[in-house]
Amino acid sequence: MPGSTPASLIAEGPEVFRAPELVAGPRLSLRRQAWRRFRKHTLAVASLFILGFLVLGVVVGPLLWRVPMGAIDLSAMLQGPLLDHPFGTNGLGQDLLARMIFGGRISLAVGVAAMAVAVGIGVAVGAIAGMASGRVDAALMWLTDLFLALPQLPLLLLLMYLFRGALRAAFGDEGGIFLLIVVVIGGLRWMSLARLVRAQFLSLREKEFIEAARALGASRARLMLRHLLPNALGPVIVAGTIEVANAIIIESTLSFLGLGFPPDVPTWGHMLYDAQQYLDSAPHWALIPGAAIFLSVLSINFIGDGLRDALDPRRVI
Amino acid sequence: MDAERLQRMIDRVKRGKLSRRGFIERVAAVGLTAPLANQLLAVAGIAMPTSSGIHYTPTKRGGGGTLKLLWWEGPTLLNPHFANGTKDQNASRLFYEPLAAWTPDGTLKPVLAAEIPSVENGSLAKDGKSVIWKLKQGVKWHDGTPFTADDVVFNWQYAKDPQTAAVTAGSYIGITVEKIDDYTVKILFAKPTPFWADAFVAANGCIIPKHLFAPYIGSKSRNAPWNLKPVGTGPYKFKTFTPGTLVQGVIFQDYHQPNRPYFDAVDMKGGGDATSAARAVLQTGEYDYAWDLQVSWDLLKKILAGGKGKLAFASGSAIEHIQVNFTDPNKVVDGERSSIKTTNPTLSDPIVRKALSLLIDRKSVQAYIYGEAGETTANFLNGPAQFVSKKTSWSYNVKKATDLLDANGWKPGPDGIRQKDGKKLSWLFQTSINQPRQETQEIIKQACKKAGIELRLKAILASVYFSSDVGNDETYPKFYADLQMYETEPPSPDPGFWMQQFLSSQVASKANKWQGRNITRWRNAEYDKIYAETTTTLDPVKRAAMFIKLNDLVVDHVVVIPLVFRKSVGASIDGLMMQLSGWDDDVWNLPDWFKETKA
Numbered sequence: 001m002p003g004s005t006p007a008s009l010i011a012e013g014p015e016v017f018r019a020p021e022l023v024a025g026p027r028l029s030l031r032r033q034a035w036r037r038f039r040k041h042t043l044a045v046a047s048l049f050i051l052g053f054l055v056l057g058v059v060v061g062p063l064l065w066r067v068p069m070g071a072i073d074l075s076a077m078l079q080g081p082l083l084d085h086p087f088g089t090n091g092l093g094q095d096l097l098a099r100m101i102f103g104g105r106i107s108l109a110v111g112v113a114a115m116a117v118a119v120g121i122g123v124a125v126g127a128i129a130g131m132a133s134g135r136v137d138a139a140l141m142w143l144t145d146l147f148l149a150l151p152q153l154p155l156l157l158l159l160m161y162l163f164r165g166a167l168r169a170a171f172g173d174e175g176g177i178f179l180l181i182v183v184v185i186g187g188l189r190w191m192s193l194a195r196l197v198r199a200q201f202l203s204l205r206e207k208e209f210i211e212a213a214r215a216l217g218a219s220r221a222r223l224m225l226r227h228l229l230p231n232a233l234g235p236v237i238v239a240g241t242i243e244v245a246n247a248i249i250i251e252s253t254l255s256f257l258g259l260g261f262p263p264d265v266p267t268w269g270h271m272l273y274d275a276q277q278y279l280d281s282a283p284h285w286a287l288i289p290g291a292a293i294f295l296s297v298l299s300i301n302f303i304g305d306g307l308r309d310a311l312d313p314r315r316v317i
Numbered sequence: 318m319d320a321e322r323l324q325r326m327i328d329r330v331k332r333g334k335l336s337r338r339g340f341i342e343r344v345a346a347v348g349l350t351a352p353l354a355n356q357l358l359a360v361a362g363i364a365m366p367t368s369s370g371i372h373y374t375p376t377k378r379g380g381g382g383t384l385k386l387l388w389w390e391g392p393t394l395l396n397p398h399f400a401n402g403t404k405d406q407n408a409s410r411l412f413y414e415p416l417a418a419w420t421p422d423g424t425l426k427p428v429l430a431a432e433i434p435s436v437e438n439g440s441l442a443k444d445g446k447s448v449i450w451k452l453k454q455g456v457k458w459h460d461g462t463p464f465t466a467d468d469v470v471f472n473w474q475y476a477k478d479p480q481t482a483a484v485t486a487g488s489y490i491g492i493t494v495e496k497i498d499d500y501t502v503k504i505l506f507a508k509p510t511p512f513w514a515d516a517f518v519a520a521n522g523c524i525i526p527k528h529l530f531a532p533y534i535g536s537k538s539r540n541a542p543w544n545l546k547p548v549g550t551g552p553y554k555f556k557t558f559t560p561g562t563l564v565q566g567v568i569f570q571d572y573h574q575p576n577r578p579y580f581d582a583v584d585m586k587g588g589g590d591a592t593s594a595a596r597a598v599l600q601t602g603e604y605d606y607a608w609d610l611q612v613s614w615d616l617l618k619k620i621l622a623g624g625k626g627k628l629a630f631a632s633g634s635a636i637e638h639i640q641v642n643f644t645d646p647n648k649v650v651d652g653e654r655s656s657i658k659t660t661n662p663t664l665s666d667p668i669v670r671k672a673l674s675l676l677i678d679r680k681s682v683q684a685y686i687y688g689e690a691g692e693t694t695a696n697f698l699n700g701p702a703q704f705v706s707k708k709t710s711w712s713y714n715v716k717k718a719t720d721l722l723d724a725n726g727w728k729p730g731p732d733g734i735r736q737k738d739g740k741k742l743s744w745l746f747q748t749s750i751n752q753p754r755q756e757t758q759e760i761i762k763q764a765c766k767k768a769g770i771e772l773r774l775k776a777i778l779a780s781v782y783f784s785s786d787v788g789n790d791e792t793y794p795k796f797y798a799d800l801q802m803y804e805t806e807p808p809s810p811d812p813g814f815w816m817q818q819f820l821s822s823q824v825a826s827k828a829n830k831w832q833g834r835n836i837t838r839w840r841n842a843e844y845d846k847i848y849a850e851t852t853t854t855l856d857p858v859k860r861a862a863m864f865i866k867l868n869d870l871v872v873d874h875v876v877v878i879p880l881v882f883r884k885s886v887g888a889s890i891d892g893l894m895m896q897l898s899g900w901d902d903d904v905w906n907l908p909d910w911f912k913e914t915k916a
Binding site: 070071072074077078091092094165173257262263264274277278280281 | 613758762
């Protein structure tokens with residue numbers, strides 16, 4: 001059956017059937033093979049470095065750059081990049097580097113957390129639908145279609161408006177908004193992942209190795225968790241990286257509309273919003289967060305691209 | 318200065334021994350403002366001089382070419398009684414005139430009136446229940462019909478008729494207008510009314526002709542063809558009108574003021590936005606005047622460098638201020654937060670409010686955010702000059718604020734935030750989304766942080782924050798926060814209506830659907846008492862002193878923290894002689910506008 005065996009290659013579990021004869025040369029672990037394929041994707045490797053640099057920057061940045069992000073110095077407002085303010089200052093003379101570091105933590109954390117929520121829901125719904133078939137499958141797919149049909153931005157605004165107050169009271173200003181943004185963005189972006197996982201399941205569960213596992217007496221849960229899911233995970237990882245980028249952009253949109261974090265929390269999207277009126281007089285203020293969003297989204301997308309290649313065993317190196 | 322000495326000086330002015338100017342200089346030395354000095358003289362029976370502030374030099378009518386005005390919000394109709402916002406008021410004012418207009422210093426200037434009513438010329442009743450207007454004779458409508466008292470009486474009947482649905486109705490409903498003779502009308506008030514100059518004055522007072530509008534009174538009012546083709550008494554006759562785009566007028570040769578107007582025609586172009594309007598005057602010089610430039614100061618300064626014109630300021634008394642919530646926004650009582658049955662756990666302490674007012678760096682807010690379009694102030698009531706308190710002051714002093722809090726038991730807790738009896742100085746501070754406001758919030762937050770006070774900032778979409786939707790919890794009258802900031806402006810030079818917003822009876826609550834105007838929910842018996850007196854006191858000097866006292870009460874109790882009072886800004890091309898009044902339309906003295914020719 002052409003194309004049937006390779007599908008198992010992307011996983012690493014011991015029960016997975018391996019097909020070493022497809023790989024030329026010495027026998028390599030699956031992980032090494034994937035890495036070799038990933039390395040071939042130059043843009044993905046470069047993106048990995050850029051993203052790594054950004055993440056490192058926002059994580060260890062505050063240890064190296066100790067200027068407080070809130071300190072106002074009105075004598076130094078709208079300053080271009082100089083030695084004492086490497087990224088320049090904003091309209092209140094606040095240091096943009098310190099704000100970029102702080103904002104990056106939020107923006108990247110929102111991206112990763114929202115992706116985790118979306119992947120979590122998407123995989124759960126997709127897996128159950130793919131395994132169960134019949135009525136449960138139909139119901140879950142209706143639900144998925146329903147969510148796909150919802151207009152996202154108006155719904156997002158409505159949810160923000162309805163729950164902002166309650167969550168603010170329960171988890172504090174920033175915690176509440178963070179939770180809300182993550183849950184709302186994640187909760188509105190899982191549908192494509194669910195369909196992807198379900199499609200994978202439907203095709204995988206007819207494969208011989210599943211039949212073999214079933215013949216050996218594996219329970220449905222074991223089949224799902226040990227056999228099907230690891231094999232279906234490749235495309236999910238790829239789709240997940242795209243969700244990270246999406247979440248960063250949606251957070252920027254919300255901040256832009258004033259519905260995101262409180263106005264004094266400098267997420268990248270919010271900095272961009274503040275800077276828009278000063279594009280002609282202080283372009284650095286907009287360009288720096290703009291470039292950071294651009295670079296992180298682009299590099300995450302390229303990494304996803306690279307991962308797709310790397311996790312596709314049909315690709316011969 | 319004691320009353321006796323003041324009286325002696327007034328007598329000397331009366332006898333001609335002391336010039337008016339000398340008098341004003343002497344009283345200014347003891348802290349009285351010029352308008353207040355003028356009022357003193359007026360009360361003593363010495364008439365007030367009227368000045369438009371422009372020294373009008375042209376010696377003949379016309380010859381000035383076309384005056385090109387740019388109103389970035391285009392007018393949509395030309396009946397002053399239906400004016401939807403100031404754009405329509407301004408466009409109507411090209412053709413129509415009121416009996417009198419408000420000058421920049423808040424005094425009245427006669428337009429269609431022969432003189433300003435006063436107690437000493439017998440036209441203002443001592444009991445404040447009536448006023449007599451003498452009309453200027455020889456005024457003609459654009460179609461040649463003479464202007465008479467019938468027209469004035471008709472405007473009252475027209476505007477007060479609920480079927481007419483005039484936006485100016487508020488100025489005409491509570492009064493009765495009688496014709497005494499062809500050039501005299503009498504306004505009767507139901508009760509003593511200190512502020513008598515509302516009907517027939519300024520924007521709401523423009524007079525439309527009876528002989529054309531009489532068939533269109535009441536429910537037919539909107540069908541009048543003249544709503545779009547005005548026939549007035551103004552310096553320009555109607556030529557063409559494209560709603561929202563262009564109004565054109567040509568010189569009226571029979572205009573009632575000598576040698577006016579200077580321009581042969583006027584074009585009022587509508588559309589665009591404030592920034593491009595500023596550029597069209599200041600950078601390219603395509604237009605002579607652009608109104609209401611709501612442009613950030615930085616940007617405006619750059620455009621001004623274009624060198625074609627200058628900025629014109631109208632000093633009204635719009636005030637950007639912070640309001641303190643005297644009730645608890647976090648407790649729900651009978652289905653509403655910020656209920657009058659609660660008290661704010663921290664802000665109800667006067668020491669805390671005092672410390673907060675010391676933490677607000679008004680100078681920086683003014684200098685770096687509002688620029689020359691704003692002035693720092695300690696007062697809530699900033700104009701006209703006779704109502705402005707001299708006793709108040711403000712300072713920015715973090716040390717003093719922390720000392721004050723320390724001395725009164727507000728000590729920093731383990732998290733650095735000051736507290737007392739378990740109550741933390743941590744407040745929610747809300748305003749609308751508007752960059753200058755977010756920057757102000759940030760400046761105040763950082764100063765409070767230094768003093769151990771935590772401010773949590775919230776910015777709400779302006780369309781939500783200022784909406785009148787009762788179901789929305791984020792509107793400013795609901796005030797579900799500890800502090801909030803916005804701008805408000807008195808609707809007329811008389812502060813009577815405006816100062817109602819601190820009356821106990823006006824508290825905004827669920828019961829009155831948050832229509833009550835007292836948003837801080839501050840209640841003070843002394844304030845209520847003095848306010849009640851202002852409604853019946855007719856002596857302008859005493860009444861002004863009462864309003865000053867009301868302002869001082871509000872400021873001393875830190876009910877609101879005034880930040881800057883803002884002027885509205887227009888741009889005029891070099892050589893155009895004009896003047897704005899903060900109390901009237903931008904074109905309030907259009908007949909006096911002229912261009913200086915370069916020698």
